[in-house]
Amino acid sequence: xxxxxxxxxxxxxxxxxxxxxxxxxxxxxxxxxxxxxxxxxxxxxxxxxxxxxxxxxxxxxxxxxxxxxxxxxxxxxxxxxxxxxxxxxxxxxxxxxxxxxxxxxxxxxxxxxxxxxxxxxxxxxxxxxxxxxxxxxxxxxxxxxxxxxxxxxxxxxxxxxxxxxxxxxxxxxxxxxxxxxxxxxxxxxxxxxxxxxxxxxxxxxxxxxxxxxxxxxxxxxxxxxxxxxxxxxxxxxxxxxxxxxxxxxxxxxxxxxxxxxxxxxxxxxxxxxxxxxxxxxxxxxxxxxxxxxxxxxxxxxxxxxxxxxxxxxxxxxxxxxxxxxxxxxxxxxxxxxxxxxxxxxxxxxxxxxxxxxxxxxxxxxxxxxxxxxxxxxxxxxxxxxxxxxxxxxxxxxxxxxxxxxxxxxxxxxxxxxxxxxxxxxxxxxxxxxxxxxxxxxxxxxxxxxxxxxxxxxxxxxxxxxxxxxxxxxxxxxxxxxxxxxxxxxxxxxxxxxxxx
Numbered sequence: 033x034x035x036x037x038x039x040x041x042x043x044x045x046x047x048x049x050x051x052x053x054x055x056x057x058x059x060x061x062x063x064x065x066x067x068x069x070x071x072x073x074x075x076x077x078x079x080x081x082x083x084x085x086x087x088x089x090x091x092x093x094x095x096x097x098x099x100x101x102x103x104x105x106x107x108x109x110x111x112x113x114x115x116x117x118x119x120x121x122x123x124x125x126x127x128x129x130x131x132x133x134x135x136x137x138x139x140x141x142x143x144x145x146x147x148x149x150x151x152x153x154x155x156x157x158x159x160x161x162x163x164x165x166x167x168x169x170x171x172x173x174x175x176x177x178x179x180x181x182x183x184x185x186x187x188x189x190x191x192x193x194x195x196x197x198x199x200x201x202x203x204x205x206x207x208x209x210x211x212x213x214x215x216x217x218x219x220x221x222x223x224x225x226x227x228x229x230x231x232x233x234x235x236x237x238x239x240x241x242x243x244x245x246x247x248x249x250x251x252x253x254x255x256x257x258x259x260x261x262x263x264x265x266x267x268x269x270x271x272x273x274x275x276x277x278x279x280x281x282x283x284x285x286x287x288x289x290x291x292x293x294x295x296x297x298x299x300x301x302x303x304x305x306x307x308x309x310x311x312x313x314x315x316x317x318x319x320x321x322x323x324x325x326x327x328x329x330x331x332x333x334x335x336x337x338x339x340x341x342x343x344x345x346x347x348x349x350x351x352x353x354x355x356x357x358x359x360x361x362x363x364x365x366x367x368x369x370x371x372x373x374x375x376x377x378x379x380x381x382x383x384x385x386x387x388x389x390x391x392x393x394x395x396x397x398x399x400x401x402x403x404x405x406x407x408x409x410x411x412x413x414x415x416x417x418x419x420x421x422x423x424x425x426x427x428x429x430x431x432x433x434x435x436x437x438x439x440x441x442x443x444x445x446x447x448x449x450x451x452x453x454x455x456x457x458x459x460x461x462x463x464x465x466x467x468x469x470x471x472x473x474x475x476x477x478x479x480x481x482x483x484x485x486x487x488x489x490x491x492x493x494x495x496x497x498x499x500x501x502x503x504x505x506x507x508x509x510x511x512x513x514x515x516x517x518x519x520x521x522x523x524x525x526x527x528x529x530x531x532x
Contacts, residue, residue, distance in 0.1 A: 074431075075118040076100070076154035076172040078527035082477015082491035083435030084449025087394025089314065089326035090385035091437070095156040095529060098168035101328040101383065102204035102216030103316035105166040111159040111532040118154075118525040122495070123147040124179060124467050128502065128515015130186040132294070133236055138511060139295065143185030146467070147519075148178050158204075168204040173197060175224070175376055179465060187464050188231035188297070189507045194465040195227040198376060202312070212319070218312035222333050222376070225305045228465070231297045232365070234346050236509035238292025241352075241362055242285040249281030288358075291348030298346055298365065304339030304372070324385045332378040332404060339370045369413035377401040393436035402426040402456035426456035435475065447477035447491065459501035467517040469500035485531040495521035 075081065077096035080088050088094075089101030095114035097104040124146040130138040158168035175198035183192055199222065206216035253274045260270035310333035317325045343365035345353075352358050378401040385394035405426040411419045435449020451473040457463070477491035497519035505513040 073120075073152060073174055073176050075120060075152045075523065075525060076116060076156075076170075076174075078116050078118070078477065078489040078491045078525035079447070079479065081118070081475055081493055081523065081525045082447030082449065082479070082489065083394065083437065084433040084451040084473055084475045084493070085431075086396050086433040086435030086449050086451075087324075087383055087385040087392070088396050089316070089328055089381060089383040090324040091392060091394055092324070092385070092387070093529075095158055095168075096154065096170075096172075098156040098158050098170040098204045099154075099172050099174075099200065099202045099218070099312075101314035101316065101326050101381070102168065102218050102312065103206050103214045103314040103328075104326055105158050105168050105204065105206040105216060106164075106208040106214035106316060108158050108166060109160055112157070112529060113532075114156045114527060114529040116154040116525060116527040118152040118523055119149055120152055120176075120521070120523055121147070121149040122521035123519060125518045126181075126185070126187065126464065126467070126502075126515055127518070128186070128513065130189075130511055130513045132233065132512075133239065133510030136294065138186050138189075140184045140186040140188060141182060142515075143181035143187060146179040146181045146464075148180065150176065150178055152176060164208040166206045166208075168202075168206075170200070170202040170204065172200050172202070174200050174222075177466060179467070181464070183231070187505075187513045189233045189236075189509060189511045190463065190505060190513055191228070191230050191465045193227065193229040196224070197226075198222055198224045204312075206316075212317060214316040216314045216316070218314075220310040220312060220330075220333065222308050222310060222335075223305065224308070224335050224337070224376070225303075226337070226339075227301070227303045229299065229301045230507075232300055232343065233507075233509040233511055234292050234296040234298050234349050235294045236511065237349070238288050238296070240509075241288050241292075241358075245281050245285045245288070249277055252277045288352065291351055292346070293348070296346045296348055298349070299344040300341060301343075302339055302341045302370075304337040304370075306335040306337045308333050308335045310376075322387050324387070326381075326383040328381045328383070330379045332401060333376045335374050335376070337372045337374060339372065341368050341370060343367075370410050372408055372410045374408055375404040377404050389439075391436060391438045394434075396431070396433045398431040400429050400431070400456075403428050405456070424457075425461055429454035429456050433473075437479075443481045445479035445481075447475075447479070449473075449475045451475075455498075459503040462500060462502050463505060464502070464513065464517075467500050467502075467519060468497075469517070469519065470498040471521075472496045472498075487529050489525075489527045489529075491523075491525045493521075493523040493525075495523070497521070 074085050079094045089104050095112050126142045152173050154172040156170040160166050177196045180193040201221045202218050204218040208214045256270050256273045259265050310331045312330045314328035345365050381398040383396050405424045407423045409421045431453045433451035438446045453471040455468045455470050473495050475493040479489040481487045500517035
């Protein structure tokens with residue numbers, strides 16, 4: 033009935049494998065957790081930003097319709113090129129505390145300002161090939177996000193760095209049915225790249241190993257007691273064997289505890305990428321000489337992300353791996369591959385514009401299907417590592433904007449707009465990788481027509497973000513982060529358009 037240290041500790045394997053699985057899964061999932069709401073970007077037009085993207089598919093003269101609503105390309109007579117660049121500056125500052133799985137406070141600061149400034153480029157080209165047909169191609173970034181905290185902050189086990197980019201190449205065509213109606217369609221090729229890092233709480237991993245040792249020891253003692261009850265061994269022998277098993281387990285657990293004290297941190301770095309395809313359809317209607325209405329639908333795009341995970345362990349954990357009695361029953365936290373299927377959401381946009389000789393005014397209502405982020409399952413190349421399913425339970429959101437233009441002269445246009453943008457998460461499921469909340473945006477813009485064929489535009493937007501509470505975000509090793517984020521954003525966009 034003697035139980036070796038190796039067999040006693042083998043119960044820790046499922047616990048620590050689960051910790052490893054969750055650490056990798058938490059990194060691979062971040063691309064789907066993500067700059068409109070969450071990690072969605074509207075920033076493909078300086079003209080549109082000046083109006084808070086009101087009339088994004090109907091205002092006229094803006095070549096971003098190649099990717100926003102291909103049907104509206106029918107308004108362009110000739111060949112056009114438009115280039116946009118937007119600087120997205122945002123700030124995310126955390127205030128709060130964190131505790132480990134035993135309720136002990138986790139050391140560290142609040143992470144500094146996790147925000148950054150990112151350039152978001154866009155390029156659109158369109159040409160009229162016949163009286164009824166226009167063709168276009170566009171390159172833009174519909175999804176993108178980056179947060180990076182101090183490496184020793186209290187939420188380091190949830191996230192340190194999150195970097196996401198989705199690059200789209202859109203091929204579009206429009207067909208003019210008559211003077212009132214046009215239709216359009218697009219094919220979209222999308223490349224998504226992600227890099228995610230976080231610390232690993234090896235003290236929590238060690239606690240899992242100790243728990244497994246204790247559970248195995250309890251099972252062994254129960255077997256000894258059952259043998260004594262059946263008369264197979266004497267009560268004296270049973271007591272001695274049970275005492276020896278308990279002492280052996282205690283010694284093993286104490287050794288693990290000594291090598292993985294609180295504050296024993298490792299590091300995980302996960303990267304992944306994938307190409308995927310989507311589509312878009314749109315309609316464009318001119319019910320009167322002064323009014324334009326558009327409806328555009330962009331499909332969801334599903335990515336089968338291929339990722340790699342690399343880990344840095346601690347000296348104490350490395351010593352555990354060198355112990356032949358433990359090395360076969362705990363994960364080595366070595367390089368591994370993983371795959372995760374994630375879906376960038378479908379969107380539907382209704383756009384309206386009313387045009388007068390001195391001004392124009394419009395509105396947009398856009399729906400985003402964030403409910404596709406209900407859960408995510410990660411599978412691993414290592415057959416001994418079980419698949420992991422993580423719940424997210426995001427909800428669908430709406431973006432509503434109103435804006436307009438004033439034509440001060442034949443060459444100078446002034447723009448302004450306001451918008452409200454919902455967030456797909458709340459305090460109960462908000463994650464520090466994407467610390468988003470409901471937003472209100474105020475924008476201003478200016479356009480200058482230098483010649484009949486060349487115009488430039490500029491816009492500025494400020495984003496006010498609502499209180500972004502975090503009600504106990506739990507990471508892979510059971511650590512709990514509680515507090516709130518103070519967020520805001522500033523955007524500056526420039527564009528140039530030329531007609532050949």
